[in-house]
Amino acid sequence: MSDTNMGIPELTEGDFPGAFQAADENAKTSQFVHFLLLAIYLATLITGSILQELFELDHPKFVSFFIFLVSSSSLCALYFLRYDEKWYYGRAAAESVKTRTWRWMMSSDPYNGVSEDLDYEFIEDVSEILINDKEKAVIENTRHCDKPMISEKMKEIRQLELNEKINIYRNQRIRDQLLYYQRAGKKHRNLARFWFFIAALINIIAILSVNSPENWIINNAVPISVLSTLAGCTFTWLQAKRYRELSISYSFTAQEIGIAHSKILSIKTPEEFSNFVVSTESAFSREHTQWAARKLN
Template sequence: MTSPVSVTDDDMPQLFQAADRASTGAQEWFVRGTRFRLGLLVLAAAMGIAVWRVGAADIDVLAIVSTVLFVLAILVEGVLWKSRPDKTWYDARAVAESAKTLAWKFAVRSEPFSDPSVDEATMARRLLSRFDEIRRQFPDLELAAVNAQSISPWMKRQRQADWPDRRSVYLRERLQNQKNWYEGKAGYNRGRSNQWRFALIALEFLGFVASLAAAFYEWTPMIAPVIAALVAAVVAWLEAKQHDFNARAYAAAVHDLAQAEARLQLVRTEAEWATEVESAEEAISREHTLWLASRNGP
């Protein structure tokens, strides 16, 4: 049997695809909503730099604009609070990753889908039952509508392949791909963390200079409060993105998967294979569990 060139998300079961799409959509909504709300708050603070009074009532137009911006920020916060896209993001990601783990275990005959004395129909029912268990853990989660099979054609074909083929595909398409993804994400988050930290230091220094200038020069505009609001927005954004934590978690995951890969390469029997693949999937699940715990808080 010829191994596929690559295993894509389309080769995964329907539960994974539906949860993955729901998670991605909710993540985009949460990130955009958070960015928009923080931007509104910074702009609202910026309206306090100057005064622009018009009309017989001597109304400060910029203060009115600031008021509107605060109201918009409240509305955005209310929508985010009510819809909870962050919860959908986390819950759907948990479902997707759990389904993906089961799909790979089934496809390469790992535990609990490795017993040669059990017929394929029973194994398929066991997999579907595990999918149902995952889904029941999140009864309120609304998944995306995806027209795909619960057990994909690739999963069935790969399961019927001989052991060397299953071994090769798993090492290349699961472990190596996952390691590459974690490595890339670790570097990305470390770089983003450094960039934002430098930006914070620069903003805080600018706030120091602005405050000092305002103390000695009456004509200096009061931009220090705006800078303070911008610093607070950056801190809130860093809290939402958690670049530092993600960089450490992904780097640790690369190490764990390298260890799992080395153990799998030493396997000489299918019985050992089934056990070691389960251990490798536990390493992948461990990273996701830590990520999920960091998002949901203590």
Template sequence: MELERGLKEDDLPSIYRAANVLSAAGQKAYMRHTRFRLWCMVLAAASAAFSAARFMPPPSQPIFIGTSLILFILTLIAEISSLIAKPEELWYKGRAVAESTKTLAWKFSMRAAPFQEMPQDDAAEISLTDQLRRVCREAPDTLGAHLTETVQITQAMREIRASSLAVRRKAYSRGRIEDQRKWYQGRAARNLQKAKQWRTFLLVLESLGAVGCLILLVKLSSFDIGGIVAAGVASGGAWIEVKQFNTLANAYSLTSSELSLIASEGEHVATEEEFQEYVNSAERAISREHTMWLARRSV
């Protein structure tokens, strides 16, 4: 059945899609600013090293020193720009609004608290609208610029809510639990792979720095590569800290495992009361990971 596939992205409130776009834009801008600053620092260190190299002709020294100065100024401008624009705030708040909206949409569709059986569906819809309004109060002011649609309670949400317990249980299992489990599982594997790649890259850089210092020590060369490598290692370490590959890999893996257990529990749900408690338990698990993610990012 079509309803058993659950809610897809187009079936969620338009606030969700707007917050998604806002969050993605904030994340992209934040990462772009960070990459630019780190590259500027590495290139500034390289320029400084070349300006002091004995094999470089004396007239080239002012050029390299000037280049290093320009790179430091660009780094400062990028830092100030990031402080003013606060893209990370758009990223975090947009993600929080999107995830909160998604949770409310699923709870409404599954008839779970606070949208369990009401005298009329109109009452549930009014309650959902009030909840979404509260979520929007925490949203960035620019959310409205991305809100191109006005539909918050979609036809799919209404149809699934009106369906039988068996249909809703399958819809929730496939469209929410399994979809989220696969997402967390894939992200865990991806972050673990990225963590290994970056650790290997840093080991190579550190080995190169050691070799460069050894060459300088035995006077095979007068060029000090240590400063460049040190800047590269520091920048690489800062990038790993920003991306939090290992931390996210562990958190996503844990949530994926927890959702696998929740999926098994869902097979034994037999009554409306049990299903409502099951949905709320699952949503708490998903929200807990997201809350922890926000806490880590806000530190």
């Protein structure tokens, strides 16, 4: 990103509207809590299965009660608190605000012009995003309420010349998204393979255990009930994470962004740039909307 070091402002997430930072923070927190609760629930199932085999009916009742209590509590929290929905809606809201912010900074439709009314229109658009997501509780903290909707860095970028805006958009938006989706696609592809290997290994051990003579080590190493629980928990984790599905989606999106990264070099006029930004941001927004829809379904 050497282009951005020659007097061109470097944009950070702290320069985006407070609404973005609040929704982004909520999404990250909700995602962490959701998978933490799921991991606790699955861990209690595995632990209970192992204890049952090790101690049969001889282990203290309070141990069983504690495991059952933790398991039930985490399951109820998953179902009733719906951190997964808060995560999905929070991410969609954050990306919608970010999309609007980039369109405003790049002076693209509907914010092309020099009228101060466009600032008000931008703030109204961001407010509408928050109002639409209010019932979904995507923002539950007030940490970023004092931050402006339009930061000084945003204003500075909006006042730049066309070629400088093109440089910023190419390096700090398109390239940033391209690298993100490339890394995310590779990461999820590797994780999909890893968890598939784990699931396959558990099933192979289970098959060998069922069909092996009683005096074989593998038959006495891990009980069938524990293997069944492990297999079920692994499958549940794979279904929740959707590694393979997301790796395909991220890789496809990276290809689309790569095309946009090349097209921007041929832009000559403000009108062409405005149309390009609208088209590109619509593609980004569509990807996040489809992502949320896939998750919710």
